[in-house]
Amino acid sequence: MLSIQSIDLMAGKQLLLQGASLTIHPGQKIGLIGQNGAGKSTLLKAILGEVSLDAGSINMPQSWLIGCVQQELATTDVSALDFVVSGDELFAEVQRDIMQAEKDNQQARLVAAYDRLDHISGYLVPQKAKQLLFGLGFEEDAFTKSLSQFSGGWQVRLKLARALMQRSDLLLLDEPTNHLDIEAVSWLVQWLKSYEGAVIVISHDRFFLDEVVSGIAQIEQQKIHFFTGNFESFERQKNAQLMQQQALHETQKLKMQQLKSFISRFKAKASKAKQAQSRVKALERMEEVAAVQAMNPFKFTLFQPVHLPDPMLRVESLDFGYDKPIIENASLVLRAGDRIGLVGVNGSGKSTLLKLLIHDLSPQKGKVIHAKGLKIGYFAQHQLESLTLDWSPLNHLVQLDKTIQENDGVPITDQEARSFLGRFGFTNEKALETVKHFSGGEKARLSLALMVFQKPNLIVLDEPTNHLDMETRDALDMALQEFSGALILVTHDRHLLSSIADQYWWVHAGQVEAYFGSLDEYLNQRLQWIKTQKADEQESKLGDQGNTKKEKRQAGAQIRKRIQQATRTQSSRLKQVEKLLEQTQTEIQQLHLQLEDSALYQTENSDKLTEILKKEAEGKRLLESLEEEWLMLEEEIAVITEQLSEEDS
Structure with missing residues (x-):
């Protein structure tokens, strides 16, 4: 088991953990949660020995192997399949022994190497690697491509596949669902369920945590608090804890008032002086229980549309592609109030379709017709890069307001701008800080705020949750549920998608068509396809196997x-x-x-x-x-x- 005992952990001068403890048993799967900056990723690095402890200890059996995602690529000229296979270091070591024994013509050493290969089921390793790649969304023709031919997002998937390929007793994963589509997330859930080792996973994905983990370790106030069960169970326990805390607080306030009253009335009387002194000491000993405060600092709402044209937009016989077709002969209608979940594996053309719908791209054939009065609010990850780094949130909002206002429009006041930004967590001095010092989550919140400020009647979101913590995701979820306009959403967050979308457009093989089943039915269909994929015939076995x-x-x-x-x-x-x-x-x-x-x-x-x-x-x-x-x-x-x-x- 992994035993974390009374550790202190610092990042620079900031104390992240103090006297924190946690025990993880073989096969136990734990979700590590906490606010951004609480120390989750640093704790994983401490377990790996990459950062030193300031106090306490982390112990585990010497025989345990730890699997984790490699941060840097040592080389980019190897093929995708070879890179993933190399994650099984034991297999790679045996392969090297076989090659060297053959080169040196050492028969006894070759026999021993083949015995090891058989003992570790090495002949199944290449096939297992292919199944991992299929599960994470790679097509078979990508297996032979070198790493340098893949984009950053696909390289992240390859690193994850290599980590899953490792022979490990403990697997450490930090936001593994980022850069995955919802189909790949569903596959990863099934893979982790069948994984026999222990897992510590950092995630803000509720569905993922509900399905995978059997315990939640929450970092809060520099301690690790453990709760049994999945994330849903954690929320119930946390709520009961807070309710109990509130009840204790109210009871305690009443008791303290009684003690103070007694002391005030009797401390001057000799006959009661002894009793009064005992109550003074009781009052001093009493530890106040903090009243329950609003747990979520973000409670933003979307402006309800004044005008909803119907239909909002129409797509007629649309074609688009680069070297090869991406969208072919697509025809769609978006009605007022539609809530569309756009599904399809990564690379199928979802983001391209969104850009065509909002006129960021022009079709090669066909057309996208916007209704009069259509106002689109668009959010995508690349918009974070378009923020002006030397501006503050207040600067961004004021400049956006200037572009929105007509000649006779009334500019937003400083107080109105600050009040609006405060709903998105940019309060007081935070509204005046320059964006270049912001985290990815803070930049995402600012981009969302700027989108909301434009008062759209159609909201188009392309993976809005990648940098958002649990609290901001919850606030976004609630705001979108109350929005009466139309929505088109691409996300790997199954909880958000299932709570927002009421119909689906499926992008696949160049086609865009309505999917009339449920989200569960669609994902089960995709998982079944992955399971039935036939990998190439097993690698030819080296040497004489007689x-x-x-x-x-x-x-x-x-x-x-x-x-x-x-x-x-x-x-x-x-x-x-x-x-x-x-x-x-x-x-x-x-x-x-x-x-x-x-x-x-x-x-x-x-x-x-x-x-x-x-x-x-x-x-x-x-x-x-x-x-x-x-x-x-x-x-x-x-x-x-x-x-x-x-x-x-």
């Missing part, structure tokens, strides 16, 4: 049998401990669910509350003891395995 293969299998089997016999006692107890760990975690989870019941904190239920808290403490002590035993057994097995392997070689 008698030599039989010999190496026998030798390998003997080694494995010796290790199995030598570690039988430890392995048997390890299975028992893992079962007890699972039972204890389940029991503690059940106790936590009971503690969510607000009625439990009434005076008449104090005995029951005490009993539950006692059981929880006992469960935590047992869990800690089992975790220590599990670590000890893992170490013993690893030492015995290493010794026997060395003896054989």
Whole structure:
């Protein structure tokens, strides 16, 4: 297991974590959440040993392998398939041994290398890599292309595929759904569900977290707070916690008022002086529970359209392409109030279609007809780059207002501009800071604010959530739900898409057509296609696989049998401990669910509350003891395995 104990972690002079702890068991999948800048990515780097701790420790079994996404590409001249295959370092090492043994004509070494290849199921590795590439949206003709031929977004996918290819006991993923389309996200969900190792994943995608994780680790106020269950369960527990906190706060305020009143009335009386002093001390000891504040700082709304032309736009026999056709003979109608989800794998032409619809591109054939009075608000990731870095949010809004106003228009006042920006989180001095110091999320929020300010009756959004944290996504979701105009949305955020869109346009094979099924039906169809994809025939096996293969299998089997016999006692107890760990975690989870019941904190239920808290403490002590035993057994097995392997070689 991974044990994070009482760590302090800093980024420059900023303290991110103080006395923070977290334990992750084999196979456990954890979602790491927290506000931007809370220290999520830095914590993953600390686990990898890339940043040093200021206090505390991070421990895991020496035998554990960690998988993560490579940040930089060491080379760009290898093919996509070879790059992904190289993620399996054990396979790559065996391949090198085979090539060297063949070159040196060392038959014994070649036999041993083939035995290792068979033992690690190496013949299946290239096929597994192809399935990963299919799942992440690559076509078969892309497998042989060099890395340098792919755009930045597709290179990110290749890095993710290589990380998934690694043989790992712990997988660390930082926003893995960015740069993926919704089809690839659905495939990744299924892959992670079948992954047997432990996972720590940073994500702001609710659907992804709900489907993948069994626990949420929230970084808040420099601590790590762990909640069992998926993200939906976390929200229920957090809400119950906050409600309890609010109740405690109100009760505490009343008690403090009573104490202050007693002290004021009796502290001067000799007969009551002793009692008054005890109450003074009680008042000093009392720790105030902070009142629940609005959790989400962003509560922006969209201006409701005054005019809704119907139809809003029409597409007639539209063709567009570059070297090859992208959109062919498309005909569409967008009606007033339509809420369209635009779906299709990356590269199918979704973003191109949006640019054609808003007249950013001109069709090679056919036409896009805008209704009179149509006002389009468009958001895409490239718009973040068009912000003027030396301007503040206030500068941007004032300049936009000048371009909107007619000759007789009334310019926006400074107070009105500040008030509007404040709804998007740009309050006080933040409204005056230059954009060049902003994070990606802050730039995205500013671009959204500028779009909303234009009061569109058609909103077109192309991957609006890539840089947005959970709070801003929630605010955007609520604002779009209340918007009465038309919407066209491209997003990999399944939660946002399913809550906003009520019909879908499917872009595929150059066609754009209405998809009449549900989002789940569409994604299930895509997953089924990926599963039935036939990879090329397995790579030809190197060398003679006749008698030599039989010999190496026998030798390998003997080694494995010796290790199995030598570690039988430890392995048997390890299975028992893992079962007890699972039972204890389940029991503690059940106790936590009971503690969510607000009625439990009434005076008449104090005995029951005490009993539950006692059981929880006992469960935590047992869990800690089992975790220590599990670590000890893992170490013993690893030492015995290493010794026997060395003896054989």
